[in-house]
Amino acid sequence: MTDYNAMADGDFRKMLCDWLVESYPDELRFPAERMHWDQCGDWYLTLAKKGWLAPGWPAEHGGMGLDANKLLILMEEFEGYGVGRTPDQGMTMIGPLLIQYGTEEQRQHYLPKILNGENIWCQGYSEPGAGSDLASLRTAAVRDGDEYVVNGHKIWTTLAMDANMIFTLVRTNKEGKKQQGITFLLIPLDTPGITVRGIDNLGMHDEFAEVFFDDVRVPVANVVGKENDGWTIAKALLGHERIFIGSPKMASLAMNRLKALAESAGMFEDPLFVERYTVLKLEIEDLSAAYMRFVEVLKRGGKIGAEVSMLKIWNTETQQRITDLMLDVAGENCGVSDAIPAGDTAVSAPGEFIGARPTTIYGGSNEIQRNILAKAVLKLPS
Amino acid sequence: MEDISLQSRIDVLSEEQVMIQDSAVAFIAQDEELKKVRESRFTQPGYDAQTWAEMAEAGWLGFLVPEEYDGIGLSFSDLSLVLIQLGKGLVPAPFSATAVLAARTIVKSDNESFKKARLPALISGEWKPAIAWQEARATLDVKAEKVTCADGKLNGQKLFVPDAGGADAFIVSAASSEGTVLYMIEKDASGLSIEYAQRVDGGFYATLTFDNVVAGEEVASAAVAEQALASALDEARVAASAELLGVMTRALEITVDYLTQRVQFDKPIGSFQSLQHKAVDLFVLSEISRSVLLQTTALFDGDASDKERAIAASQLKSRCGDAALQITKDAIQLHGGIGYTDECNIGLYLKKAMYLSSLWGNPTAHRGRYASLVL
Ligand SMILES: Cc1cc2nc3c(=O)[nH]c(=O)nc-3n(C[C@H](O)[C@H](O)[C@H](O)COP(=O)(O)OP(=O)(O)OC[C@H]3O[C@@H](n4cnc5c(N)ncnc54)[C@H](O)[C@@H]3O)c2cc1C
Numbered sequence: 001m002t003d004y005n006a007m008a009d010g011d012f013r014k015m016l017c018d019w020l021v022e023s024y025p026d027e028l029r030f031p032a033e034r035m036h037w038d039q040c041g042d043w044y045l046t047l048a049k050k051g052w053l054a055p056g057w058p059a060e061h062g063g064m065g066l067d068a069n070k071l072l073i074l075m076e077e078f079e080g081y082g083v084g085r086t087p088d089q090g091m092t093m094i095g096p097l098l099i100q101y102g103t104e105e106q107r108q109h110y111l112p113k114i115l116n117g118e119n120i121w122c123q124g125y126s127e128p129g130a131g132s133d134l135a136s137l138r139t140a141a142v143r144d145g146d147e148y149v150v151n152g153h154k155i156w157t158t159l160a161m162d163a164n165m166i167f168t169l170v171r172t173n174k175e176g177k178k179q180q181g182i183t184f185l186l187i188p189l190d191t192p193g194i195t196v197r198g199i200d201n202l203g204m205h206d207e208f209a210e211v212f213f214d215d216v217r218v219p220v221a222n223v224v225g226k227e228n229d230g231w232t233i234a235k236a237l238l239g240h241e242r243i244f245i246g247s248p249k250m251a252s253l254a255m256n257r258l259k260a261l262a263e264s265a266g267m268f269e270d271p272l273f274v275e276r277y278t279v280l281k282l283e284i285e286d287l288s289a290a291y292m293r294f295v296e297v298l299k300r301g302g303k304i305g306a307e308v309s310m311l312k313i314w315n316t317e318t319q320q321r322i323t324d325l326m327l328d329v330a331g332e333n334c335g336v337s338d339a340i341p342a343g344d345t346a347v348s349a350p351g352e353f354i355g356a357r358p359t360t361i362y363g364g365s366n367e368i369q370r371n372i373l374a375k376a377v378l379k380l381p382s
Numbered sequence: 383m384e385d386i387s388l389q390s391r392i393d394v395l396s397e398e399q400v401m402i403q404d405s406a407v408a409f410i411a412q413d414e415e416l417k418k419v420r421e422s423r424f425t426q427p428g429y430d431a432q433t434w435a436e437m438a439e440a441g442w443l444g445f446l447v448p449e450e451y452d453g454i455g456l457s458f459s460d461l462s463l464v465l466i467q468l469g470k471g472l473v474p475a476p477f478s479a480t481a482v483l484a485a486r487t488i489v490k491s492d493n494e495s496f497k498k499a500r501l502p503a504l505i506s507g508e509w510k511p512a513i514a515w516q517e518a519r520a521t522l523d524v525k526a527e528k529v530t531c532a533d534g535k536l537n538g539q540k541l542f543v544p545d546a547g548g549a550d551a552f553i554v555s556a557a558s559s560e561g562t563v564l565y566m567i568e569k570d571a572s573g574l575s576i577e578y579a580q581r582v583d584g585g586f587y588a589t590l591t592f593d594n595v596v597a598g599e600e601v602a603s604a605a606v607a608e609q610a611l612a613s614a615l616d617e618a619r620v621a622a623s624a625e626l627l628g629v630m631t632r633a634l635e636i637t638v639d640y641l642t643q644r645v646q647f648d649k650p651i652g653s654f655q656s657l658q659h660k661a662v663d664l665f666v667l668s669e670i671s672r673s674v675l676l677q678t679t680a681l682f683d684g685d686a687s688d689k690e691r692a693i694a695a696s697q698l699k700s701r702c703g704d705a706a707l708q709i710t711k712d713a714i715q716l717h718g719g720i721g722y723t724d725e726c727n728i729g730l731y732l733k734k735a736m737y738l739s740s741l742w743g744n745p746t747a748h749r750g751r752y753a754s755l756v757l
Contacts, residue, residue, distance in 0.1 A: 331740060334581050334737050336424075367654075371656075
């Protein structure tokens with residue numbers, strides 16, 4: 001087992017870069033949309049075989065065990081090369097969650113299946129009536145012997161159509177505070193009674209879905225943590241999600257595309273453009289500094305709290321401003337598939353612009369992040 | 383849907399204007415749910431023939447055409463009342479492109495017999511010309527260079543021709559030995575190839591490629607062609623801006639309504655102060671835009687010089703383009719997840735704003751022209 005953390009940064013970078021050139025499919029570089037499994041499944045399995053699917057997991061669980069610094073380098077190299085996102089909720093969410101809160105049995109059962117591509121996970125929290133106010137969720141799980149009977153309706157479930165497992169929050173108790181009757185439950189999507197309906201997003205791409213549960217029977221053993229204790233666990237996971245959304249990765253991916261687009265349009269001749277570009281470039285550089293500061297906390301074994309929200313706000317809003325500038329550069333090109341040849345790829349400015357909309361909505365909207373910072377960090381009165 | 387603009391509070395409309403506005407309001411109310419708008423997305427020509435016929439019947443196609451050519455000869459202030467509603471209803475018919483840009487280019491041209499023959503047909507809805515002038519991205523320059531006319535043949539390429547699918551003919555600017563000239567080219571002219579690209583809003587842009595196409599009738603000679611085109615384009619920019627105002631105000635109306643309906647944390651989300659402030663900021667932006675529109679249409683109704691009109695058109699188009707994008711983006715944010723679906727109508731407003739704000743020069747291009755003319 002290679003100790004990547006012991007490698008010199010430059011060597012590590014070169015190793016990644018060489019391997020990407022050799023292994024990453026050219027046609028998937030800088031994909032305009034989230035890739036479906038039929039496009040990126042092979043790549044997922046290639047990563048899995050190489051052992052690089054879960055860079056942040058501890059090595060004992062099959063991850064690369066990277067420290068914060070190496071993790072950032074890996075992200076940089078991947079995004080610089082235009083590597084698209086795979087259905088990664090197994091690696092980024094449920095994996096780390098099970099490592100922390102799962103039973104030994106659950107870890108042994110689920111983690112290898114994430115790493116070998118057998119289980120593709122999706123996240124079933126949101127409901128039509130429970131978005132920002134997630135704790136008001138109503139999908140109910142009623143105990144019947146060794147099973148729960150689940151009825152309800154999840155929505156906005158990203159790539160549910162490609163997944164075979166869903167981790168959900170369900171209501172197991174209607175009494176008392178609404179946060180207290182919620183349970184974290186793992187459900188195989190092929191269980192009878194489940195219907196998945198794809199929803200077209202604004203880019204007219206079926207990236208998310210609704211999932212209907214009609215008398216779905218789920219073994220009690222699929223609970224993570226304790227019954228009615230799901231909220232605490234989910235909150236911990238949201239922390240994970242937020243640092244992930246806070247990483248400069250998405251914004252710098254957008255920046256790379258802006259650069260390619262602007263180069264092809266000869267925009268770097270224009271001092272006005274250069275100024276606008278530089279403002280955005282520095283927003284990302286400065287975000288990296290903040291991100292590294294948070295990552296250092298994790299490295300020291302510390303915990304990150306509500307303050308991590310600041311990264312998400314900065315990152316996603318920067319990303320949106322980058323795509324504003326892309327749209328500006330594209331001029332009249334506002335086509336559905338206006339991919340303007342840019343360097344050795346093609347960039348669709350309208351696609352990027354539309355695709356950046358939900359970053360400030362999902363993972364806790366930016367309004368909610370601001371509420372969190374105001375209350376939990378600034379301690380402003382309510 | 384209730385009008386939330388300041389019109390009824392602080393503006394005055396003439397009786398005739400009230401009638402014009404009411405008929406436009408009734409017109410778009412026919413498709414309040416935007417079902418027809420959705421049906422025509424991504425299908426050629428991008429709008430239905432009946433809509434066009436109804437607009438002709440209402441007399442709207444002749445608003446800006448003098449009476450001697452069967453037009454009505456009304457003002458920009460009057461026309462903008464219709465255009466705002468067309469924007470609110472996301473009506474996909476190429477009103478600004480045909481009834482403003484094409485009609486006004488012809489009106490300002492110097493071929494009398496062409497005007498006499500064609501303008502009545504345009505106004506009655508029988509004949510739809512599309513203007514092909516643009517040769518590069520993000521340019522406002524109307525001088526033809528890449529499409530040439532020599533020995534009576536056109537060669538070269540025109541870009542971003544909106545709504546070519548429903549057009550019967552093109553009026554094409556071409557560089558001749560005397561300078562820029564406008565020619566009419568029938569759609570089925572031999573040597574003309576038309577390539578369509580879907581726009582985000584569901585309409586189409588066309589690229590026209592001329593390969594030894596025999597020049598048709600001369601619509602405008604080199605003496606007037608560039609001026610006619612430039613001046614008509616500025617009028618079209620005012621028209622597009624009025625549509626943008628409609629797009630942004632309806633998007634805001636829908637959003638304010640949603641903020642009132644949607645409940646989270648046991649309260650309508652519109653009760654959260656951060657969202658109230660956001661909605662107010664967007665409202666202010668829309669009323670600033672409306673103020674500039676009113677000022678600009680008044681200026682266009684007067685006897686301002688071409689330069690003054692160009693400055694005003696650029697001021698207006700940059701404001702309305704930016705404001706419509708800002709408002710529709712935030713409208714999506716305020717809708718949350720549902721706002722990011724194709725099913726929800728609010729996204730259609732964003733996409734229309736994307737199209738119209740880039741049409742005939744985006745805000746950056748117009749600020750550039752404004753600076754070069756004013757500073
Ligand atoms: C592309 C995309 C992918 C997603 N993927 C998943 C997924 O895989 N799994 C999953 O479970 N969910 C997913 N979601 C759902 C996402 O988490 C929710 O959309 C989000 O939590 C917002 O909830 P909502 O859509 O119900 O909006 P609402 O909560 O109704 O919010 C509407 C507006 O009100 C604002 N608002 C709400 N409450 C307050 C308040 N107290 N103060 C100020 N403003 C407030 C919001 O910020 C927003 O602007 C996804 C969403 C998107 C857009």
